[in-house]
Amino acid sequence: MAEGKQRPVVHTVTSAQTSPADDQAQRIRRYLTMMGIRVACFGLVFVLHGWLRWVAIIGAVVLPYFAVVTANAVRPSQSGTIQPVTPQADRNRLEQ
Incomplete structure (x- = not known):
């Protein structure tokens, strides 16, 4: 490689x-x-009896709140780290 020429950083x-x-x-x-789980809870309300029916009712009522909260929870942006690498063709030339 020529003396004054720099290799591109990848x-x-x-x-x-x-x-x-x-x-x-x-x-x-x-x-x-x-x-989808909420819709299933609505269906289960008509099939289940006793305390399981109450669990399905509570699930159908409470799940929308958690669904909206988690849907609006945007991850904080994290800065990625960029690391230079040597392309495979340059590695072969350097090893020879």
Whole structure:
């Protein structure tokens, strides 16, 4: 390699933070899962008897609160660490 020429620095992104779109998709899945459980609780109210019916009623009433709270809980942004890496072609040249 020429004396005055610098090699480009290549960074790895495996340690980068989660994208906002991925975070939002995860929160949506969590919300829909909890709402699905709520719908199941509504159905179980008509099938179950005794204390299990009361558990299903409480689940149907309380789950929306937790679903909304967890859906709105955005993770605090964390700074990812960027680490330089040597491309595979450069490694082979350096070893020779």
